[in-house]
Amino acid sequence: xxxxxxxxxxxxxxxxxxxxxxxxxxxxxxxxxxxxxxxxxxxxxxxxxxxxxxxxxxxxxxxxxxxxxxxxxxxxxxxxxxxxxxxxxxxxxxxxxxxxxxxxxxxxxxxxxxxxxxxxxxxxxxxxxxxxxxxxxxxxxxxxxxxxxxxxxxxxxxxxxxxxxxxxxxxxxxxxxxxxxxxxxxxxxxxxxxxxxxxxxxxxxxxxxxxxxxxxxxxxxxxxxxxxxxxxxxxxxxxxxxxxxxxxxxxxxxxxxxxxxxxxxxxxxxxxxxxxxxxxxxxxxxxxxxxxxxxxxxxxxx
Amino acid sequence: xxxxxxxxxxxxxxxxxxxxxxxxxxxxxxxxxxxxxxxxxxxxxxxxxxxxxxxxxxxxxxxxxxxxxxxxxxxxxxxxxxxxxxxxxxxxxxxxxxxxxxxxxxxxxxxxxxxxxxxxxxxxxxxxxxxxxxxxxxxxxxxxxxxxxxxxxxxxxxxxxxxxxxxxxxxxxxxxxxxxxxxxxxxxxxxxxxxxxxxxxxxxxxxxxxxxxxxxxxxxxxxxxxxxxxxxxxxxxxxxxxxxxxxxxxxxxxxxxxxxxxxxxxxxxxxxxxxxxxxxxxxxxxxxxxxxxxxxxxxxxxxxxxxxxxxxxxxxxxxxxxxxxxxxxxxxxxxxxxxxxxxxxxxxxxxxxxxxxxxxxxxxxxxxxxxxxxxxxxxxxxxxxxxxxxxxxxxxxxxxxxxxxxxxxxxxxxxxxxxxxxxxxxxxxxxxxxxxxxxxxxxxxxxxxxxxxxxxxxxxxxxxxxxxxxxxxxxxxxxxxxxxxxxxxxxxxxxxxxxxxxxxxxxxxxxxxxxxxxxxxxxxxxxxxxxxxxxxxxxxxxxxxxxxxxxxxx
Numbered sequence: 001x002x003x004x005x006x007x008x009x010x011x012x013x014x015x016x017x018x019x020x021x022x023x024x025x026x027x028x029x030x031x032x033x034x035x036x037x038x039x040x041x042x043x044x045x046x047x048x049x050x051x052x053x054x055x056x057x058x059x060x061x062x063x064x065x066x067x068x069x070x071x072x073x074x075x076x077x078x079x080x081x082x083x084x085x086x087x088x089x090x091x092x093x094x095x096x097x098x099x100x101x102x103x104x105x106x107x108x109x110x111x112x113x114x115x116x117x118x119x120x121x122x123x124x125x126x127x128x129x130x131x132x133x134x135x136x137x138x139x140x141x142x143x144x145x146x147x148x149x150x151x152x153x154x155x156x157x158x159x160x161x162x163x164x165x166x167x168x169x170x171x172x173x174x175x176x177x178x179x180x181x182x183x184x185x186x187x188x189x190x191x192x193x194x195x196x197x198x199x200x201x202x203x204x205x206x207x208x209x210x211x212x213x214x215x216x217x218x219x220x221x222x223x224x225x226x227x228x229x230x231x232x233x234x235x236x237x238x239x240x241x242x243x244x245x246x247x248x249x250x251x252x253x254x255x256x257x258x259x260x261x262x263x264x265x266x267x268x269x270x271x272x273x274x275x276x277x278x279x280x281x282x283x284x285x286x287x288x289x290x291x292x293x294x295x296x297x298x299x300x301x302x
Numbered sequence: 303x304x305x306x307x308x309x310x311x312x313x314x315x316x317x318x319x320x321x322x323x324x325x326x327x328x329x330x331x332x333x334x335x336x337x338x339x340x341x342x343x344x345x346x347x348x349x350x351x352x353x354x355x356x357x358x359x360x361x362x363x364x365x366x367x368x369x370x371x372x373x374x375x376x377x378x379x380x381x382x383x384x385x386x387x388x389x390x391x392x393x394x395x396x397x398x399x400x401x402x403x404x405x406x407x408x409x410x411x412x413x414x415x416x417x418x419x420x421x422x423x424x425x426x427x428x429x430x431x432x433x434x435x436x437x438x439x440x441x442x443x444x445x446x447x448x449x450x451x452x453x454x455x456x457x458x459x460x461x462x463x464x465x466x467x468x469x470x471x472x473x474x475x476x477x478x479x480x481x482x483x484x485x486x487x488x489x490x491x492x493x494x495x496x497x498x499x500x501x502x503x504x505x506x507x508x509x510x511x512x513x514x515x516x517x518x519x520x521x522x523x524x525x526x527x528x529x530x531x532x533x534x535x536x537x538x539x540x541x542x543x544x545x546x547x548x549x550x551x552x553x554x555x556x557x558x559x560x561x562x563x564x565x566x567x568x569x570x571x572x573x574x575x576x577x578x579x580x581x582x583x584x585x586x587x588x589x590x591x592x593x594x595x596x597x598x599x600x601x602x603x604x605x606x607x608x609x610x611x612x613x614x615x616x617x618x619x620x621x622x623x624x625x626x627x628x629x630x631x632x633x634x635x636x637x638x639x640x641x642x643x644x645x646x647x648x649x650x651x652x653x654x655x656x657x658x659x660x661x662x663x664x665x666x667x668x669x670x671x672x673x674x675x676x677x678x679x680x681x682x683x684x685x686x687x688x689x690x691x692x693x694x695x696x697x698x699x700x701x702x703x704x705x706x707x708x709x710x711x712x713x714x715x716x717x718x719x720x721x722x723x724x725x726x727x728x729x730x731x732x733x734x735x736x737x738x739x740x741x742x743x744x745x746x747x748x749x750x751x752x753x754x755x756x757x758x759x760x761x762x763x764x765x766x767x768x769x770x771x772x773x774x775x776x777x778x779x780x781x782x783x784x785x786x787x788x789x790x791x792x793x794x795x796x797x798x799x800x801x802x803x804x805x806x807x808x809x810x811x812x813x814x815x816x817x818x819x820x821x822x823x824x825x826x827x828x829x830x831x832x833x834x835x836x837x838x839x840x841x842x843x844x845x846x847x848x849x850x851x852x853x854x855x856x
Binding site: 021024027028029031032033035039073081082140141144145151152153155247250252256259260263264265 | 386387388389390397398469472473474476477526527529530544545546547571572573574575577578581582584585587734735736737739740743754755774775776777
């Protein structure tokens with residue numbers, strides 16, 4: 001895991017430095033050669049790139065992620081502050097994916113070519129093809145502006161006012177999860193259809209078991225394996241999606257932090273968040289691998 | 303493929319029917335979605351928004367309560383939808399626009415501006431300019447305290463000015479004070495500032511960042527962390543800053559202007575997306591937004607709960623031309639470009655009629671404006687002439703760098719179409735805002751589409767752009783140098799008589815218009831979208847929100 005993180009951060013570091021000069025960004029139209037020089041030196045940007053990277057890596061290993069170029073806040077503090085909104089958003093999105101993707105997929109698979117199946121498929125196509133910021137704005141327009149059922153955007157602390165917080169999270173979570181829900185729906189459908197054709201399913205039916213029992217106890221578990229794989233691989237899409245969704249819905253999470261960090265050429269912030277995201281992805285993949293053992297008894301780790 | 307139950311039922315006819323239904327669904331979705339999303343376009347050249355109704359008086363001196371009969375009501379929270387998060391709350395190191403808005407909540411400037419952009423007393427209740435414009439003596443307001451209890455006095459002002467001048471602060475504002483030689487505390491409420499030579503714009507820089515007074519005690523206490531713990535004398539006290547979410551300020555109960563501020567609190571809500579901001583204004587989740595895009599103006603005007611305010615601004619949209627390299631090292635080609643662009647058409651198409659076509663850097667809203675200056679204008683015949691003169695009778699091609707913002711893209715595309723008619727091929731290169739600035743700094747551009755936010759003093763719109771000394775150290779990215787212009791601009795700085803300054807700027811404007819280091823296309827309007835209950839918040843030409851005057855009519 002460590003070598004992967006090393007490569008990822010090195011890559012991001014290099015790309016960042018190619019993307020632009022933070023000092024020029026910070027000064028904007030108030031440019032002034034003398035001040036620019038001062039700020040460059042103060043931020044350590046006058047050093048050669050490899051020196052800058054090594055310094056950063058050294059500090060990281062000691063637990064110090066550096067300070068934001070824009071407001072001097074320690075990066076670790078910034079990340080900590082922005083964590084809760086993204087966690088709430090991500091969890092709610094995942095819940096929606098499970099609550100909608102799998103049942104719809106099951107219905108589609110058990111009633112293929114029925115109106116349920118066709119309806120579900122059409123929705124899935126819609127969900128996969130829509131760019132998520134666009135879907136977000138559409139949902140805002142319909143549910144918030146026209147119908148006034150939900151707030152447009154923003155964030156409320158779930159520990160202070162949990163129900164209000166959920167209200168604010170519905171549209172963004174739905175938007176974030178739309179793509180993934182559709183994918184899960186399709187995967188569940190095709191995977192389950194395949195499993196339902198297996199011999200042991202035929203046997204179970206022949207034994208006289210109820211269809212519902214056959215599906216839920218026998219077929220579904222095995223059908224879930226490819227679905228779990230896809231989910232695990234797509235978590236990174238969820239993470240990437242938060243950058244756009246949080247910007248659109250004004251949610252102050254890690255994605256928003258990343259977005260404002262990128263536009264502000266705030267290198268420590270971008271590097272810190274990238275490191276965090278890389279760790280999350282790696283851990284998720286590990287969890288998915290372990291889940292296989294739970295779902296499929298044939299797989300055992302030594 | 304494994305066989306599965308039900309597969310036998312999918313005959314070709316069923317498959318065809320299924321596909322048909324799928325396509326029907328998709329089309330229905332598309333139709334529903336495009337119908338729902340169309341925004342109303344304002345008719346080109348449509349009605350101008352009305353300028354805001356003035357409520358509330360500019361800085362009432364201490365002891366005079368604000369008029370109440372049928373007037374301002376107290377209470378309530380004003381929620382402002384900001385385009386981005388605040389970068390820093392320390393005015394001496396700040397460069398971002400949103401910061402400047404926040405400063406007017408938590409700080410007071412030494413001098414302020416009224417709706418006509420005239421300088422009015424504020425923390426300095428009066429001042430004398432003596433010795434031919436070299437000495438400024440400020441008489442300060444009595445009985446003012448910082449939010450942490452520190453008294454506001456001449457020592458505090460001296461501390462502030464010296465902090466800006468101190469190289470360790472690394473303040474971008476230092477250049478504005480470069481002529482300051484001496485700062486003396488005459489007595490507790492009197493401060494004398496001496497300049498090396500007369501500098502007429504001096505007072506005008508004190509209405510913004512250079513003049514916002516920070517508490518010396520707080521600076522010493524917080525050190526490098528001061529930028530996240532601002533302490534001023536302003537109408538509102540800093541409460542909290544949740545990054546990328548909101549900044550909250552609460553009413554200062556000990557504010558030196560009795561009876562003010564009217565609001566209980568001010569919240570800066572960070573909403574980066576333009577469409578979402580307008581939506582939040584409509585649903586009442588925010589009360590004010592600035593920078594209303596022309597396409598959203600009509601929707602706000604039509605909404606019975608909202609008001610749209612618009613007034614002439616201080617700044618301008620323009621295209622910077624790099625005079626240091628081809629093709630724009632050729633003056634005739636620059637002039638051809640200026641003649642070829644149809645400013646009135648741009649005004650109609652891009653800005654939907656709001657604003658004015660520009661002819662130079664001095665706008666009608668500035669006191670130095672001289673209507674007799676012809677400046678730049680569109681003329682197809684002259685464009686042809688100049689192309690020939692420049693050795694490119696059949697046109698030429700160049701690349702324009704543009705910010706990746708929808709409004710800017712629209713501008714560029716409209717301009718591109720116009721130039722094509724003259725055989726001038728303009729290639730559009732879209733870059734992000736910071737890359738644009740960086741390329742300007744490096745001189746790595748042929749033409750760059752941009753804007754200047756504008757300053758109250760005409761010097762602010764001229765010297766840093768067109769004086770040769772501003773190349774590499776100011777905003778003269780074009781590498782422009784005209785000795786006569788240099789003389790006029792330097793002279794206008796040290797000249798104290800306004801009529802003489804005006805004449806100098808008029809002459810300089812015409813020379814600059816002829817030399818075309820910049821093609822001026824549009825004079826700004828400042829726009830605000832507000833909830834109907836918001837009062838006392840006109841569209842100030844400098845785009846600021848003077849929170850001290852704002853109240854809510856609930």
